[in-house]
Structure formats: structure tokens, C-alpha cells
Amino acid sequence: MEFDYSKKVKDYQERLNQFMENYIYPNERVYMEQLNEEDRFSSIPPIMEELKQKAKEEGLWNLFLPESEYGARLTNLEYAPLCEIMGRSAMAPEVFNCAAPDTGNMEVLVRYGSKNQKEEWLRPLLDGEIRSCFSMTEPDVASSDATNIKASIVRENDEYIINGTKWWSSGAADPRCKIAIVMGKSDPEAPRHKQQSMILVPLDTPGVTVKRPLPVFGYDHAPHGHAEIEYNDVRVPASNMLLGEGRGFEIAQGRLGPGRIHHCMRTIGAAERALELLCRRAQDREAFGRKLAEQGVIREWIADARINIEQARLLTLKAAYMMDTVGNKEAKAEISMIKVVAPNMALEIIDRAIQTFGAAGVSDDYPLASSWANIRTLRLADGPDEVHRRTIAKQELKKYQ
Structure with missing residues (x-):
């Protein structure tokens, strides 16, 4: 190796x-x-x-x-x-x-x-001229199971009509956000994983209403934000359909694999910075006649943090290697593993860094509080821990059937 x-x-x-x-x-x-x-x-x-x-x-x-x-x-x-x-x-x-x-x-x-979709939307995104959002999660269903999605995408002649309410559409509140990828149900009678489709919806289309930004533990994440959006008889050309009707679940699986591993990669970076801040603070502050870095419990925190970061990094690199060599589908167990491990690892380290900083740790003078709030969402975003553990167990049990 x-x-x-x-x-x-x-x-x-x-x-x-x-x-x-x-x-x-x-x-x-x-x-x-x-x-x-x-x-x-x-x-x-x-x-x-x-x-x-x-x-x-x-x-x-x-x-x-x-x-x-x-x-x-x-x-x-x-x-x-x-x-x-x-x-x-x-x-x-x-x-x-x-x-x-x-x-x-x-x-x-x-x-x-399609070629036209890439020209119209991919190119300005690659150039950083616009931003986008992904509109999948809904307030009225358990969206961790994407087959529950209820928003409708109905064909009428050369158009599709979209109706439904979405929330946690990250980025939709940004004034630069021009396009949404919307997941909805196009055929309720089709097989379970063929009922959903994904379609491109420009946010300036009549019937699209960005109702409100949703704060995360009090952080609004402006100007990006996480919005609740209402789609009310929104009409878009049939050419806005991605890949074809009934392919939404397939696209979601293809999209979420890389998205999950990117979150984990960034989370390891956040954990590294939290550990760095913890160490610097511990060497700078004294309590009860000794520097914090000389306190046994602080040293245990530092040792555990380094061990856990290294473990999470190696597992993330393994998942990335498998995605490159055998594909995202074959790497799904490893992707699920890191999706569980990385946020939990980082949250523990950030929490101990906050404890080391004392009252300063929960303020906005340092990035620890906002980092904790952001990473706590990753135990839910792109699939909660429980769903990923279910995937891991299912793959493990297959070995013994």
C-alpha cells in the first residue's frame, strides 16, 4: 500500500x-x-x-x-x-x-x-458566475428515505408542472442562486425506485417562492442559507428534465456519494483546526498553577484527538481510493462508514476545544461554536447516521448469506 x-x-x-x-x-x-x-x-x-x-x-x-x-x-x-x-x-x-x-x-x-443544459447552467457554475441549490428534502415526509418524496412533476405537452414544498435547500437564499435541481415524483404507479425524477428549475420561474431561510442552531449561514421553497404550478420546458423520467433516484445515488465524501474531507480539516486551536490555547493559559497543557485530562484529549483524526483520514482515503478504482456503488459501505465516523469524530474534538477555551469557545470570537453547529448537521445531511449504519450492516450481512 x-x-x-x-x-x-x-x-x-x-x-x-x-x-x-x-x-x-x-x-x-x-x-x-x-x-x-x-x-x-x-x-x-x-x-x-x-x-x-x-x-x-x-x-x-x-x-x-x-x-x-x-x-x-x-x-x-x-x-x-x-x-x-x-x-x-x-x-x-x-x-x-x-x-x-x-x-x-x-x-x-x-x-x-444534456449538451444544452451544460451550456446554460454548468458553464456559469464552473466559472463561479452563479450559484445553485439542491431541492430534495421535504417538511412533511421522512426524507432520509428518498422514495417518500411527495412533490409532483407532471408532464403536460412540452412542459412539466412542479408542485410541492421543499426545505433545507442550501444556497437558495443566496442572491446569486439561479438554478435548482428539484427531485419529485413523476409516476406514483412505477416501481418504487423509478417513481422519482429530477428536473432543472430556474429560481426566477413564476410559481417559485423562497419562503424563508432556516437557521442552524441560530446561525443563518448568510448569504448562502438553507431555504424553504414553495413550488406552486411551476412550469418549465420538458427539455429541463435530467436524464429522463424515473431516473431521479439513480441520479441522487450518483450525486450523494461524492457529496458525502467531500463533507467528510472538509470535516477532517475542521477537526484539525480545532485540535490546533486546542493545543495553542492549552499552552497559552494557566489554571491552578500550571499550564492547561500540563493537565492530564487535556493531554488525554489531545492524544485521543490525534488518534481519531488519523483513523478517520485513513478511512476517508480508503473510500476515495475505492470510488476511483471500483466505483461509487461498490464503495457505498466505505462511504457510509466515513459519513458516520467523520462528523462524530470532529464533534468530540471541537467540543473539547470549546471546553479548553471556556466561555470564549462558545463565542463568535473563535470558529469553534459555528464549526460545531455546522458539523452537527452532517449527522443528518446526506443521510442520517442511522441510515448509514443500516447500509453498513446490510453489506456486512451479505458476506454470510
């Missing part, structure tokens, strides 16, 4: 780390200050567009998209350590045009979009 990164990956790592040190970390507070100067959901902090342009100039743009002519031609395994670096800052993925849900939506368009 080869545990070393290639020369190409090491070069990207060095350049990304340098960019983070020079431009991302120093501008995190600038970004928040600019965001708070106006309505948080109506304008984009100028520093974000400046940094995106800088990332383009330095060739640190669209690093995802394996097996595609559009990206940097990196495999999932090569992209993993780079995505991890981006995950150290909440603002960083967008700077490099590697932020969810756009990455997943671009992968959908690359894999399943």
Missing part, C-alpha cells in the same frame, strides 16, 4: 496552505464584518469575489470533478487532502469554487446533463 501523496498533490497542498495563510485566515473576520454591513441575504461581501479571482489566477479553481474534462483532473484520492485543507475555514470552499451544493450539482450536470 502506498501512503504517500504524489508530487502533483504535494504541490497543490503547498499552494493551498500558502493561500490559506496569506488570504483566507486573515480575511475571515473581514468577511463577517462586510457581511454584517448590509442585509445579510441581499449582498455578497466584496472580499469573497476578490479572493475568488485570486484563486482563479493562482490555478486553485474547480479542483474537484474526477474523471472530467472540466476540473483539475484529480482523482477522489488526490482531491481528498486538498478538500481537507479547504475545510479548515467555513469561507474557503467557495473561494476555490469547491463548495456544496454547487460541487454536487455540477457533478450531476457533468454526468447526466
Whole structure:
């Protein structure tokens, strides 16, 4: 087994780390200050567009998209350590045009979009000119089982009519969000996994109403946000259908595999930064006559954190390797494993970092509180822990049938 990164990956790592040190970390507070100067959901902090342009100039743009002519031609395994670096800052993925849900939506368009769909929507997404959302989860059904989706997609002549309410459509509140990928039921009488379809819906289409942004533990994640959207007799051309009627579940499975592993990669980066902050704080503060770093319990936290990060990273790299070599479907157990492991690992480390910081840890003076709130959602997003454990157990039991 080869545990070393290639020369190409090491070069990207060095350049990304340098960019983070020079431009991302120093501008995190600038970004928040600019965001708070106006309505948080109506304008984009100028520093974000400046940094995106800088990332383009330095060739640190669209690093995802394996097996595609559009990206940097990196495999999932090569992209993993780079995505991890981006995950150290909440603002960083967008700077490099590697932020969810756009990455997943671009992968959908690359894999399943028609030539016209790619020209109209993929190209401006790749260029960072617009943003997008993924509209699948619904308030009235258990959406962890995608076959429960109730929103309707009905054909009428050369159009489809969409009706339903979606929520947690991340990015829909962003003024730059122009297109939604909507999952709905097109044939309730078809076999269970052939009832759903996915269709492209421009957000300026009559009948589309972004009702409200949904906060996460009090964080609104502006200007990105997570929106509740109402689709009321929304009509779009039949050519907006992705891949074909009844292929929605298939597309969802193809989309969520890479999306899940990207979340885990970024989560490892967030855990690394939390551990770094914990260690620096522990060496800086004294209590009861000794530095915190000399307290036995703190040292146990640090040791456990390093062990758990390394374990999660190796499992993530294995999943990425399998996606590259045997495909996403064959790697589904490993993808489910990391989806359970990474958020739980990071939450424990961030929680202990918060404890080390004391009252400062729950404030917005440091990234720990917001990072905890964001990563806690990953135990639900793209499938809750319980569903992934079910998948893992099912795959394990197959060995003994």
C-alpha cells in the first residue's frame, strides 16, 4: 500500500496552505464584518469575489470533478487532502469554487446533463458566475428515505408542472442562486425506485417562492442559507428534465456519494483546526498553577484527538481510493462508514476545544461554536447516521448469506 501523496498533490497542498495563510485566515473576520454591513441575504461581501479571482489566477479553481474534462483532473484520492485543507475555514470552499451544493450539482450536470443544459447552467457554475441549490428534502415526509418524496412533476405537452414544498435547500437564499435541481415524483404507479425524477428549475420561474431561510442552531449561514421553497404550478420546458423520467433516484445515488465524501474531507480539516486551536490555547493559559497543557485530562484529549483524526483520514482515503478504482456503488459501505465516523469524530474534538477555551469557545470570537453547529448537521445531511449504519450492516450481512 502506498501512503504517500504524489508530487502533483504535494504541490497543490503547498499552494493551498500558502493561500490559506496569506488570504483566507486573515480575511475571515473581514468577511463577517462586510457581511454584517448590509442585509445579510441581499449582498455578497466584496472580499469573497476578490479572493475568488485570486484563486482563479493562482490555478486553485474547480479542483474537484474526477474523471472530467472540466476540473483539475484529480482523482477522489488526490482531491481528498486538498478538500481537507479547504475545510479548515467555513469561507474557503467557495473561494476555490469547491463548495456544496454547487460541487454536487455540477457533478450531476457533468454526468447526466444534456449538451444544452451544460451550456446554460454548468458553464456559469464552473466559472463561479452563479450559484445553485439542491431541492430534495421535504417538511412533511421522512426524507432520509428518498422514495417518500411527495412533490409532483407532471408532464403536460412540452412542459412539466412542479408542485410541492421543499426545505433545507442550501444556497437558495443566496442572491446569486439561479438554478435548482428539484427531485419529485413523476409516476406514483412505477416501481418504487423509478417513481422519482429530477428536473432543472430556474429560481426566477413564476410559481417559485423562497419562503424563508432556516437557521442552524441560530446561525443563518448568510448569504448562502438553507431555504424553504414553495413550488406552486411551476412550469418549465420538458427539455429541463435530467436524464429522463424515473431516473431521479439513480441520479441522487450518483450525486450523494461524492457529496458525502467531500463533507467528510472538509470535516477532517475542521477537526484539525480545532485540535490546533486546542493545543495553542492549552499552552497559552494557566489554571491552578500550571499550564492547561500540563493537565492530564487535556493531554488525554489531545492524544485521543490525534488518534481519531488519523483513523478517520485513513478511512476517508480508503473510500476515495475505492470510488476511483471500483466505483461509487461498490464503495457505498466505505462511504457510509466515513459519513458516520467523520462528523462524530470532529464533534468530540471541537467540543473539547470549546471546553479548553471556556466561555470564549462558545463565542463568535473563535470558529469553534459555528464549526460545531455546522458539523452537527452532517449527522443528518446526506443521510442520517442511522441510515448509514443500516447500509453498513446490510453489506456486512451479505458476506454470510
